Amino acid sequence: MFKDLFQKKRKYATIPSERLGTAGQPQEGERPKREIPEGLMNKCAKCGTIQYSKELEKNLKVCQECGHHMRLNALERIGMTLDETGFEEFDADMISVDPLKFPGYAAKLEQQTMKSGLRDAVVTGQGTILGQPVVVAVMSFDFFTGSMGSVVGEKITRAIEIATDKRLPLIIFSTSGGARMQESILSLMQMAKTSAALARFNEQGGLYISVITDPTTGGVSASFATLGDINIAEPGAVFGFAGRIVIEQTIRQKLPDDFQTAEFNLAHGQLDMVIHRKDMRSMLGKLLEMHAVKGGF
Amino acid sequence: MSGVLPFETPLAEMRKKIEELKQFGQEKGIDFTDEIARLEERYSRLEEEIYSSISPSQKMHLARHQQRPTSLDLIQLIFTDFIELHGDRLYGDDLAVVGGLAKLNGVPVTVLGQQRGKDTKDNIARFFGSPHPEGFRKALRLMQQANKFNRPIITFIDTKGAYPGNTAEERGQSEAIARNLREMSTFGVPIVCVVIGEGGSGGALAMAVGNRVLMLEHAIYSVISPNGAASILWKDASKADQAAEAMKITAQDLLEMEVIEEIIPEPKGGAHRNYEETASAIQSALIRHLTELSAMDACELKEDRYRKFRKIGEFDFAKNEQQDAIM
Numbered sequence: 001m002f003k004d005l006f007q008k009k010r011k012y013a014t015i016p017s018e019r020l021g022t023a024g025q026p027q028e029g030e031r032p033k034r035e036i037p038e039g040l041m042n043k044c045a046k047c048g049t050i051q052y053s054k055e056l057e058k059n060l061k062v063c064q065e066c067g068h069h070m071r072l073n074a075l076e077r078i079g080m081t082l083d084e085t086g087f088e089e090f091d092a093d094m095i096s097v098d099p100l101k102f103p104g105y106a107a108k109l110e111q112q113t114m115k116s117g118l119r120d121a122v123v124t125g126q127g128t129i130l131g132q133p134v135v136v137a138v139m140s141f142d143f144f145t146g147s148m149g150s151v152v153g154e155k156i157t158r159a160i161e162i163a164t165d166k167r168l169p170l171i172i173f174s175t176s177g178g179a180r181m182q183e184s185i186l187s188l189m190q191m192a193k194t195s196a197a198l199a200r201f202n203e204q205g206g207l208y209i210s211v212i213t214d215p216t217t218g219g220v221s222a223s224f225a226t227l228g229d230i231n232i233a234e235p236g237a238v239f240g241f242a243g244r245i246v247i248e249q250t251i252r253q254k255l256p257d258d259f260q261t262a263e264f265n266l267a268h269g270q271l272d273m274v275i276h277r278k279d280m281r282s283m284l285g286k287l288l289e290m291h292a293v294k295g296g297f
Numbered sequence: 298m299s300g301v302l303p304f305e306t307p308l309a310e311m312r313k314k315i316e317e318l319k320q321f322g323q324e325k326g327i328d329f330t331d332e333i334a335r336l337e338e339r340y341s342r343l344e345e346e347i348y349s350s351i352s353p354s355q356k357m358h359l360a361r362h363q364q365r366p367t368s369l370d371l372i373q374l375i376f377t378d379f380i381e382l383h384g385d386r387l388y389g390d391d392l393a394v395v396g397g398l399a400k401l402n403g404v405p406v407t408v409l410g411q412q413r414g415k416d417t418k419d420n421i422a423r424f425f426g427s428p429h430p431e432g433f434r435k436a437l438r439l440m441q442q443a444n445k446f447n448r449p450i451i452t453f454i455d456t457k458g459a460y461p462g463n464t465a466e467e468r469g470q471s472e473a474i475a476r477n478l479r480e481m482s483t484f485g486v487p488i489v490c491v492v493i494g495e496g497g498s499g500g501a502l503a504m505a506v507g508n509r510v511l512m513l514e515h516a517i518y519s520v521i522s523p524n525g526a527a528s529i530l531w532k533d534a535s536k537a538d539q540a541a542e543a544m545k546i547t548a549q550d551l552l553e554m555e556v557i558e559e560i561i562p563e564p565k566g567g568a569h570r571n572y573e574e575t576a577s578a579i580q581s582a583l584i585r586h587l588t589e590l591s592a593m594d595a596c597e598l599k600e601d602r603y604r605k606f607r608k609i610g611e612f613d614f615a616k617n618e619q620q621d622a623i624m
Contacts, residue, residue, distance in 0.1 A: 093615040094612055094613075094614055095612065095614065096612060097611050097612060097613050099554075099611040100543070100545050102543055103543055119615065150610030150611050151610075153610050154610045157607070179498075179520045179521070180520075181521055181526050181530065181544070183520075184520050184545050185518060185519060185520055185544075185545065185546070185550075185551060185554065185556050186556070186610055186611060188498060188499070188502055188519070189502075189606060189609040189610070191474075191475075191502060192478050192482070192502060193606045193607055193609060195475060195482065196478070196479070196506070196603050196607070197607075198479055199479045199482045199483050203483070218499070222459075222470070222471040222474040222475050222478075222499040222503075223474075223475050223478055223499075224475070225471070226469075226475040226476075227475050227476070239471075240466045240470075241461070241465070241466060241470040241474070241499070242462075242466070242470070246461050246525070247461045247462055247463065250461050251462050253462055253463055255463055256463070259466070260466060268469070270471075
């Protein structure tokens with residue numbers, strides 16, 4: 001039954017499009033077409049197989065040859081996961097400032113918006129999955145490598161607070177290179193802020209499912225991404241604190257090939273499960289349903 | 298004078314000249330009193346000039362000074378009756394984190410610190426002060442104990458960051474840090490944290506979710522080490538000094554951004570010049586803050602800590618024409 005829901009050609013959950021058309025934002029014509037991100041054909045970064053982009057889209061951007069899960073933009077993820085109607089976005093117009101006057105930051109922010117069509121690295125809101133209401137936060141690697149600055153921290157904290165107030169379950173889809181250097185200490189403090197908000201949510205008995213997608217590292221991995229009641233990852237997703245290159249450079253340690261993959265983390269007890277993208281929506285639906293039965297949340 | 302930093306070289310050279318002159322006078326029986334007095338005066342002026350304008354990158358070198366007092370040095374001087382407790386009860390005992398019971402001004406407290414080594418051998422045993430998950434979990438265990446027995450928690454922050462390595466990753470470095478961040482926000486006892494040297498990234502923060510966060514005058518606290526930032530931003534780790542300037546990592550910057558509550562003054566030239574003076578300044582700040590916090594009950598302390606971190610972050614809202622029309 002869930003499979004049918006998937007194969008149906010679904011549009012993305014509704015996001016008010018006018019928010020993309022304001023001053024300083026890319027105009028309609030220049031926005032990258034998300035339907036065919038890299039032209040007609042697409043080459044898998046892992047196995048090199050070339051496939052039709054349209055076919056790839058149908059396959060939820062999972063390589064038909066090797067099963068490699070390609071990275072998704074936040075809006076694509078919302079479209080694949082939430083029910084088609086009824087998504088209401090929170091804080092859609094929140095934008096980053098340049099509090100430290102960091103060299104090159106302001107220009108880079110503008111460029112990232114052009115590239116991704118997003119205002120920052122997370123989209124938050126409320127919607128339903130298989131009919132069950134849920135607050136979601138979905139990170140996007142294509143905006144500034146999903147880095148967490150003040151906006152990401154604030155939007156996620158607000159989403160957690162809304163879930164706490166409304167007594168709704170919470171799902172955060174993480175993908176991030178870590179804290180955003182250009183906001184320095186303010187970025188670091190977002191780790192404490194989001195984790196403290198999760199503590200309150202937790203004390204109240206709220207269900208938090210953390211979905212870890214490729215890659216999730218640094219400040220995001222060491223805060224809300226690991227704090228789920230249930231931690232799920234997509235196959236092959238890199239998930240860890242210090243990146244491979246950092247480790248190899250600082251302590252010159254030889255690292256295993258599967259280092260920090262979802263499977264590595266599952267084997268070391270850091271995850272509850274690794275779930276294929278095609279089964280993610282139904283798994284989330286099941287988990288939500290199991291926690292809804294008791295009443296309360 | 299050992300442990301001279303590059304920016305202190307003029308001072309060291311002048312000091313050497315004064316000593317030479319003194320010795321020469323003694324040997325030859327010539328009276329250089331006036332000359333020496335003049336030189337001493339010039340020395341103090343230069344000292345004032347150099348130490349009143351220490352740049353962020355110079356502070357970075359001061360904060361990492363090999364002779365800078367470590368957590369254990371300060372614990373011995375600030376507290377009495379320190380009893381060290383060990384282990385996380387899950388895997389091992391990480392020597393990069395020390396902790397235990399102690400008395401501050403006669404009152405029992407739980408004290409924790411990140412511990413650099415005093416020499417190479419000690420540094421290897423303590424992983425250069427970079428904790429593994431078991432270090433953070435030991436800290437958590439001792440903090441939970443403090444919460445149970447209603448003791449204030451004091452932490453000293455001094456780490457380049459959480460240990461980056463395969464073993465740390467296998468045992469859940471991210472989870473250990475994240476859990477501390479979450480749990481520290483729930484304790485009903487006062488938590489005061491002092492950055493005494495380098496506050497490096499998540500590894501520092503994992504023990505620094507306090508009602509009050511204080512910093513020694515020349516301590517630094519940052520999201521990533523300036524070396525790391527330089528290699529990522531400009532693909533050149535040698536630009537660490539430039540990154541240190543851009544990243545606003547000094548105690549003075551953090552006070553201005555309202556991330557910390559207070560700067561604790563250091564002896565002239567830095568904490569390593571006088572351990573006792575440094576310890577005494579920290580001690581009086583700790584007593585003052587804990588006295589203030591003791592007026593709050595468990596709920597208020599929790600709320601106070603939540604608010605402290607909740608308000609950090611700067612952002613804006615895009616001008617939305619549609620919204621303006623509605624308004």
